[in-house]
Structure formats: structure tokens, C-alpha cells
Amino acid sequence: MTTAPHTLIKHALAGRVALDTRVTIRGWVRTRRDSKAGLSFINLHDGSCFDALQIVAPAELSNYESEILHVTTGCAIVATGTLVASQGKGQTCELQADGVEVVGWVDDPDTYPVAPKQHTFEYLREVAHLRPRTNTFGAITRVRHALSMAVHRFYHDNDFCWVHTPIVTASDCEGAGEMFRVSTLDLANLPRAEGGGVDWHRDFFGKEARLTVSGQLNVECYCLAMSKVYTFGPTFRAENSNTSRHLAEFWMIEPEVAFNDLHDNADLAEAFLKSIFRDLLNERGDDMKFFADRIDKGCIERLEKFVEASFERMTYTEAVDILLRAAAGGHKFEFPVTWGCDLQSEHERYLTEQHVGRPVVVMNYPKDIKAFYMRLNDDGKTVAAMDVLAPGIGEIIGGAQREERLDVLDARIDELGLIKDDYWWYRDLRRYGTVPHAGFGLGFERTLIYATGMQNVRDVIPFPRTPGNAEF
RNA sequence: UCCCCGAUAGCUCAAUUGGUAGAGCGGGCGGCUGUUAACCGCCAGGUUACUGGUUCGAGUCCAGUUCGGGGAGCCA
Numbered sequence: 001m002t003t004a005p006h007t008l009i010k011h012a013l014a015g016r017v018a019l020d021t022r023v024t025i026r027g028w029v030r031t032r033r034d035s036k037a038g039l040s041f042i043n044l045h046d047g048s049c050f051d052a053l054q055i056v057a058p059a060e061l062s063n064y065e066s067e068i069l070h071v072t073t074g075c076a077i078v079a080t081g082t083l084v085a086s087q088g089k090g091q092t093c094e095l096q097a098d099g100v101e102v103v104g105w106v107d108d109p110d111t112y113p114v115a116p117k118q119h120t121f122e123y124l125r126e127v128a129h130l131r132p133r134t135n136t137f138g139a140i141t142r143v144r145h146a147l148s149m150a151v152h153r154f155y156h157d158n159d160f161c162w163v164h165t166p167i168v169t170a171s172d173c174e175g176a177g178e179m180f181r182v183s184t185l186d187l188a189n190l191p192r193a194e195g196g197g198v199d200w201h202r203d204f205f206g207k208e209a210r211l212t213v214s215g216q217l218n219v220e221c222y223c224l225a226m227s228k229v230y231t232f233g234p235t236f237r238a239e240n241s242n243t244s245r246h247l248a249e250f251w252m253i254e255p256e257v258a259f260n261d262l263h264d265n266a267d268l269a270e271a272f273l274k275s276i277f278r279d280l281l282n283e284r285g286d287d288m289k290f291f292a293d294r295i296d297k298g299c300i301e302r303l304e305k306f307v308e309a310s311f312e313r314m315t316y317t318e319a320v321d322i323l324l325r326a327a328a329g330g331h332k333f334e335f336p337v338t339w340g341c342d343l344q345s346e347h348e349r350y351l352t353e354q355h356v357g358r359p360v361v362v363m364n365y366p367k368d369i370k371a372f373y374m375r376l377n378d379d380g381k382t383v384a385a386m387d388v389l390a391p392g393i394g395e396i397i398g399g400a401q402r403e404e405r406l407d408v409l410d411a412r413i414d415e416l417g418l419i420k421d422d423y424w425w426y427r428d429l430r431r432y433g434t435v436p437h438a439g440f441g442l443g444f445e446r447t448l449i450y451a452t453g454m455q456n457v458r459d460v461i462p463f464p465r466t467p468g469n470a471e472f
Numbered sequence: 473u474c475c476c477c478g479a480u481a482g483c484u485c486a487a488u489u490g491g492u493a494g495a496g497c498g499g500g501c502g503g504c505u506g507u508u509a510a511c512c513g514c515c516a517g518g519u520u521a522c523u524g525g526u527u528c529g530a531g532u533c534c535a536g537u538u539c540g541g542g543g544a545g546c547c548a
Contacts, residue, residue, distance in 0.1 A: 033507045041507050054508075072499080088506050110499045110517085111482045117497055117509075119483065122540060178546090214548090239546055240473055252548060334544090345544075398548065443548030456541095457548095468539090 010049035012083055012093065023083050025053055025095055026103075028133060029075045031116050040068055042100075044079065047138055050286035054086065054094040055079045067102050074112050074133065076104035121459050128463055128472045136295070139287035140460055143280065144448060150279035151232055151253055151444075154272055160228040160255065165215030167234065170207050171422065178238035179210035180248075211236035214441065215254055217373075217426055220402065223256040223437050224429050230255040232444075240467050244456040245393065245446060249465040256439030262375075262384040262401040265438035266313060266361050269388055269397055272442075273359075274307045280451060281307070288452075296453020303451060305358065312360040314351075316343075316382065319362050322355055323347050342369045345394055352389040359390045372412045373426075374400040375436075386440070390450050399440020406430035 007023040017023055027046030034040045038059035043052040057068050057079075071077065081097035088094075106112050113127040114134060124131040131137045152162065168182050184204040185191065193199040200208045215231035222229045235252040255268060281288065281303055292300045314322070323337040335344045343351075343362070352360050364382040367374070374383035388397035403409045409430055413420055420427065448460035458464035463472045 031508075033505095033510065035505060035507055036503085037506065039506075043508075052508095056506080086506090088508070090508050108482095108499095112498085113482075115483060115498045117483070123483070125540090235548080237547075241546060242473085243543080243545090243547095244541090246547070250548070395548065441548055446548060 006078075007083075008048040009044065009046045009051070009053045012053055012095070013049065013051055017083055019083055019085055019093060021083055022081065023095065024078060024080045025055065026078045027053075027076070029071055029073055029077060031073060032071050034069065040064075040071075042068075042071065042077070042079070044077065045133070045138065047132075047141070050135070050139055050142075050290055051091075054088075054091050055081075055097050055100065056094055057097050057100050061097070061100060063100070063102075068100060071102060072106050072109035072112065073116050074106040074109075074114065074130075075102055077102050121456065125458060125464065132462070135290060137459075139284075139290050140448070140452065140454065141462070143284050143287050143291075143452060144460065146280055146283045147276055147444075147448065147451065148232075150276035150283075151272075153279065154275045155228075155230050155255065158228070160230050161222070161226045163215075163219050163222045163226075163229045163231055164233065165212070165218040165231045167212055167236075168205075168209050169212045169218075170205050170209045171217070179213055180236050180238045182209040182211060213237055214252070216256070216439065216441065219254055219256045219439070220426070220429060220437065223258050223439070224433065224435065227258045228255075229257075242467060244458070245449075247445060247457055247461065247464055247466060250457070250461070251444035253442040253444060254439060256437060258435050258437045260401070260438040261436055262363060262386060262438060265399055265401060265440060266311070266363065266386055269361070269386075269399065269440055269442075270311045273388075273447075276447075277303045277451060278307045291452045291454075299451065299453040309358060311388075312356045312358065313363065314360065315363050316365045319343065319347075319351055323350065326350060326355070340366050340368065348387075348389045348394050349391075352394075353391045357391070359388055359396070362387050362389065367412075370400070372416050372418060373402050373409070375403045376408050376412070384438075388440075390446075393446050393450050396446045396450060397440050397442050399438065401436065401438040404430060404434045404436050406434070 005024065006026050007017055009025060009027065011017055012023060012025065025044060025046070027044040030043040030045050030052050032040055032042050040057045042055040042057060044055050045052045057064065061068060078101045079095055079097045080099040081095045083093055084096045086092060086094045114130045119134070124134065124137070132141055155162065185198070185202065191199040191202040203209070212235060214235060215233065219229055219231050231252070231254045233251065234249055236249055238248065239246070255272070257264065257268065260268070281300070288300050317339065320337055320339050323333070327333055327337060331350065333346055335346065337347060351362070352358070363384070363386045364377060365385045366381060367376060367383045370383050370385045374385045376383055384401035386399050387395050390396045403412065406427060409427065410420060413423065445457035445460050449455065449457055452460065454460050458466065
């Protein structure tokens with residue numbers, strides 16, 4: 001198969017193609033306007049940048065009457081001609097076409113779901129297969145890509161290894177969250193064990209298997225060999241969560257660094273977030289300008305401040321004091337604050353939005369509200385956990401220094417009524433060359449809504465999976 | 473899962489105390505114009521989410537269901 005030489009619209013618009021040279025442009029029609037002066041204007045997108053290229057189609061084209069005048073939004077065309085300075089306002093250059101081939105027609109223009117107008121995001125979710133053709137989802141797609149590449153660039157440049165932790169896991173010890181089962185058994189005819197329960201030995205993996213809720217336990221193994229590692233992949237939670245911040249399938253980034261303590265961990269989180277946002281501002285100015293114009297006025301300024309200012313850091317105990325003072329000063333909280341309680345959304349929002357006004361790292365939570373693998377502090381009451389809270393989102397990062405002492409880890413496992421044997425390989429890490437280490441998890445979709453000002457994680461992932469919805 | 477709100481043309485929304493179903497955009501046709509959210513005229517387009525109830529009469533009131541949104545919990 002040969003590919004006809006063609007030009008991306010971003011290169012044509014950026015001046016990488018000299019004026020008065022012949023080019024071929026391929027893409028999808030956004031709008032068509034006819035002039036009785038004997039020409040039509042076609043706005044064409046190809047996804048390579050935010051802006052469209054204007055195609056000037058003269059009436060002399062052999063298919064002008066028969067085809068060009070019937071082109072509607074969504075048609076796919078290949079236009080060949082000369083890139084020229086525009087005679088009109090609104091664009092610097094345009095394609096003076098001498099040939100326009102309609103490659104793909106729109107069957108029924110009357111009901112084409114994506115009109116060149118404002119649609120609600122709720123509606124566009126119902127046409128998720130066509131929403132990438134809108135300005136907003138084109139911009140989101142490019143921003144998502146740019147941030148993904150920035151993530152890999154940051155870790156690569158800082159000597160991390162990207163570790164592909166498994167999606168399917170047979171260890172039922174990943175901790176928090178309901179998990180999706182993975183099975184090839186016939187649900188209508190399950191093999192039974194002697195007690196009447198399902199005989200999982202007959203299943204594909206010979207035991208119960210599920211989709212991962214975190215790559216952390218696996219990536220710790222590689223951390224204690226490669227020193228600096230991270231995961232970046234899909235994660236699954238079968239929670240019945242119906243909010244603008246939860247998905248059943250989402251992408252998470254989990255770095256893990258040997259010999260790091262909690263403060264190193266917070267330093268890493270800060271340097272990491274600043275790096276990817278700096279890259280985003282540098283690379284996707286066109287899309288970020290769109291988000292600032294149409295979605296969230298302050299999104300660029302917010303990121304610019306973010307990469308300049310240092311993170312506010314406080315302990316859980318300090319956070320509780322701040323909240324108690326706020327309550328005493330008349331601020332109404334639905335849930336009362338006491339030392340030992342988990343921070344509610346309203347508490348996190350107060351801290352990050354009102355008290356600090358930017359992201360804040362809260363560290364050293366009471367051990368009773370955190371996971372077993374978090375390192376017990378010397379006070380015996382708190383663990384070396386940290387949450388990064390962001391305005392408008394809440395928890396964007398959750399992390400900790402891990403418990404590297406086997407006796408302390410075992411005591412925690414016992415305390416929580418967990419079964420030691422289930423964690424045999426995780427415990428082995430503490431028997432063979434254990435070292436202090438720390439890491440965190442960053443929700444990628446939450447990062448995207450923070451960066452763009454979009455309000456729902458369902459609108460920053462191509463095909464959102466939520467309770468009751470796996471269409472497309 | 474809990475609380476609150478909503479569902480009317482392809483899309484975004486109107487419709488008075490219950491009394492003939494409307495507009496803009498999009499689409500078709502025509503006019504005008506180097507146009508650009510173009511503009512002007514005409515036309516087409518509806519089982520008012522679904523099921524049942526109250527009523528002479530229901531888009532409107534009541535009950536249930538489905539789907540969607542906001543908030544909460546869980547968390548990233």
C-alpha cells in the first residue's frame with residue numbers, strides 16, 4: 001500500500017510549507033459556505049491541531065455542482081491545490097483547490113449527530129464514537145496525548161524504568177476496592193467444588209482471577225531491584241461510584257523509589273506534576289487557549305501559577321487544627337472534625353480551595369484510616385501517608401512511604417485481620433534486602449480535568465466506563 | 473448505594489392557574505455575498521422517555537420504571 005504524499009494541517013498553518021506550493025490535505029469537513037461569486041469555502045480538520053484549514057473550492061471544479069455543493073458537516077475529503085495567502089479575514093493562508101475528492105459521504109445529513117454548534121457533554125457521551133470530531137474532544141485528545149508523553153519523558157529523563165505490571169491478578173490482596181472478576185467459566189453451568197462453592201481450579205488460571213486495582217504491590221518488587229520505577233496503565237474498580245471524579249476503568253501513574261522517605265516522595269510528586277504541566281503549556285498552547293476561552297477561563301493562569309509556586313505541606317494533625325479553627329470561627333461543616341477521623345470532601349475542599357488556594361500535601365495520617373502497607377511512624381499513631389489535594393478535584397494523588405520492617409508489617413497485617421500467606425511474596429521483599437521506599441498513585445483523568453477545567457472525568461477519556469455503561 | 477433535580481423536533485431550549493405543540497441552530501429548496509457561529513425567504517421534521525392513574529380535557533397533577541445531571545460515601 002502506498003500513501004499519497006500529503007500535508008498535515010498543522011504544518012500548513014504553521015508555515016512549514018511555503019506559500020504557493022502544491023499540497024494535498026486530507027480530513028473531515030466542519031462547515032461549508034457557498035458564494036455565488038463561484039466558489040465554496042470548506043473548513044477542514046484533520047486532528048493535527050486545533051485550527052481548521054479553509055479550502056477554497058472554485059465552481060470550475062468538474063464535480064462542483066454534482067458533489068461540492070452537497071458536501072455537509074462530517075464528510076471526508078481529499079483536497080489538492082496551492083497553499084496561498086488568504087484574501088479573506090480570519091486566516092492567514094488557505095488552500096486554493098484544483099481538485100476535491102469526496103472520499104466519504106455523510107449518509108443522512110439531517111440526523112448527523114455532531115452539528116457545528118454547541119452540544120452538551122451529556123449528549124456527546126451518547127455519541128462517543130463521533131465526539132472526537134468536535135473542537136472540545138479534539139483538544140482533549142491532543143492534551144491527553146501530550147500529558148501522557150510528558151509523563152514518560154519526565155520519568156525517562158530521571159532514570160526511571162516503566163514497568164508493565166499485570167492487568168489480571170490472581171492475588172486477592174490488593175487491598176481497597178471491589179474488583180472485577182476475570183473468568184472463562186460458563187456462568188450458566190458453574191463447576192462445583194465439594195462444599196457446593198464454585199470450583200475455581202477449573203477456571204482459566206486455576207484460581208480466582210480479577211482485574212487489578214493497583215500496580216503498586218507488583219511494582220514494589222521491581223523497585224527493590226531497579227531503584228526507580230513507575231507504572232502507567234489502566235486500572236479497574238468495581239465500586240458503584242457515580243460521581244464526576246470516578247470511572248470503573250481509569251488510568252493511573254504509580255512511581256516507586258527505593259531509599260526514598262515520605263518527604264522525598266512529596267518532592268517527587270511536586271517535581272513530577274510541575275514538569276508535565278510545564279510541558280503541556282509549552283506544547284499545546286492552541287488547545288489550552290481554547291479551554292481558557294470556552295471551558296474554564298482561569299485554566300492557563302492556574303497552571304502557570306502551579307509550576308511556579310511551591311506546594312503547601314502540612315501534617316494531618318495541622319490540617320485538623322486548621323479545620324477546627326475554621327469551625328470555631330463559624331465555618332459550617334456538615335461532618336464534625338476530630339483527630340482520627342478521615343477527612344471528608346468538604347474538609348479537603350476547605351483546605352485546598354479556601355485555606356491554601358492551591359494544591360496542598362497532607363502527610364502523616366492516623367494509621368487506623370490508612371492501608372496496612374504504609375510505614376508506621378515513631379509516634380505509633382500515624383503512618384507516613386500523603387495525599388495531594390487540588391482545588392476543584394480533591395484527592396489527585398495518594399501515596400506513602402512503605403513499611404519496610406517485616407515485624408511491623410506483620411503486626412499490621414495481624415491487626416487488620418488479614419491473612420499473612422496471601423502476602424507471601426510481598427513479605428519476601430522485607431526478608432531479602434529490604435530498604436525504605438516510597439511511591440504514590442496519580443489519577444490521570446483527574447489530572448486532565450485539573451489541567452483543562454473540564455468538570456467530569458467521563459469527558460477526558462475516549463470511552464468512559466461507569467456503572468451501567470460500557471457502550472462503545 | 474443514599475439525597476436532590478431533570479427528560480418536549482436531529483441538537484439547544486420555550487409552552488401562563490391543567491385548555492389547539494413553539495423558536496433558534498442543524499437539514500432540504502431558493503435568493504444574496506471572498507465567505508468564515510454568514511445573512512434573507514420558504515419547506516420538512518413530534519406517540520412531549522416508558523407504564524399506569526386522576527380529569528370533560530395532561531407536556532403540565534399523582535405513582536412506578538428507565539436514563540441523565542448535581543451532591544454524598546468509596547477512592548485515583
